[in-house]
Amino acid sequence: MAIRRGLGTGTLLGMLLAGLVGSIGAAVTIGPADISVSTVWAVVADRLGFVDADVPLLREHIVWRLRLPRVLGAAAVGGGLAGVGAVMQTVTRNPLADPYLLGVSSGASLGAVAVLVVGLGGGVAALTGGAFAGALAAFAVVVAVSGRRAALAPTRVVLAGVAVAQLCAAGTSFVIIWVADPHATQSLAFWLSGSLARVDWTSLVWAAPVLAAVLILLAAHARTLNAFAFGEDAAASLGVPVTRVRWLLLVATALLTAALVAVSGAVGFVGLILPHAVRFLTGADHRRLLPAVVLAGAIFLVWVDTAARSLFAPRELPVGVLTALLGVPAFVVLLRRREARG
């Protein structure tokens, strides 16, 4: 690909990083209240203790309490899901793999619903905690069902993931009908299709360490992931401890996915489409792909979420609806390109 040769890795990543910082800065200024870029930076600098800026309290509140956490949340969720998707596609050798392949998102829904039913209330912390626990429980069941010989063969894991996801979805529907509380049902439905409306500093502080730790782990395995290009036997004959690497990466990505789903619900298509789109730019080498896909995913979701909250303001679209609207055509293009390539 022309771009791939013409553009050095450093240049590409520098451009994406600048793009992300710029996108976050710009997205924070967009919304019902008119707030300038300079106000945004003044608030941030003030809060971080660099300067003592004189910004009206209401504006400061809008920037610091409402918009900034939401935009940062979009960046974290988009970047994390895109990175996880790229790794899942390599580890399972399945181009259709996405972060939700192992039942994590369905488990999160069931966990959140269970929290509502048990009566811990619909508070953000309870929902987030319930979703996280449900996601990890679903993944544990997938591993227990598929990992009989501790090897986690990809096909078995994927099949077990599908089965567990179906079971959790059935459980969720059952509970929603059983509870029959229209308010709870509505708030859940919004969250299930993915939304960043509930993101606040608490949930960010909660998810950020998981995001950072898992991304560092993935980066440390970039070269090892390349060795999976021709399959697991090829990787093993190159000296890669295949079973150990697969365990480590699947558990780490499930953990990150669980943390992200607990924050935002199951935002679809980011983890499926972004890796394919970015591969067109970077090629398949994970040392270029992984950092690029994380940055691109973050930029993507920042803008899609901005559109979701401002296109039909004051009404808000669940961001998952928009990612699907954009993702499906992208998916069709992707299929056609694969076909053309033979």
Place this chain on the structure above:
Amino acid sequence: MLTVTGVCRSAGARWILDDVTCAVPAGSLVGLLGPNGCGKTTLLRIVARLAAPEVGRVTVDGDDVATLSRTTLARRAALLAQHADTDLDLTVIEVVLLGRTPHRRSRWADSAADSAAATDALARVDLDGYADRRWHTLSGGERQRVHLARALAQQPRLLLLDEPTNHLDIGHQLHLLHLVRRAGITTLAALHDLNLAAMFCDTVVVLAAGQVVAAGAPAEVLTPHLLADVYGVHADVAAHPTTGRPVITYHPPAS
């Protein structure tokens, strides 16, 4: 030097390999022959430690492969599998650099030694100038040569080839085995084409139903009698006009 001693492996109630003993002397090219399902691939997988023998042992340069770390083994032995293809959009040099995986010092960067070994390996398979070509634009013969280059970049002391000439036209078949020969590395190669085996191998080992039924120089082993026994075919064996190696001509089955 590769030795295989008393190796057994079963699948259900059937022995895939039944007390297999054979050796590949240092520097020689040994052909592993036998009909479909005789255990050739399983034996190669056991030597590469992708499968474990139930009984018996495999040594490479004196060390039992079961005691070596995966990385150490990957520095000693490189495998060319049968259908090694990828969906990913890789360039030729990226594929060859995969062979440096067991030698890498850094988790991130390719060293100068890695790049040098990869470039050198490409030259050794007559693919200079192919470094930036994309994998999916290559022909089958070129892909196998790239895999051979990847294996050479591993700088192994033992090459394991599983029917490397499958699906290649005759020109590419001859070229690939010529390149393997020229690399001068101790090689065990599962081969289907008996004439190719006779032309290139120092010795051949014939497996049938998981057992070694013959081993030795091609001219001693590849007799009409053995071909009838092992493959159930009727064939004549003559001497090649210039090389003196055996040449096999088959008769159509009697109707």
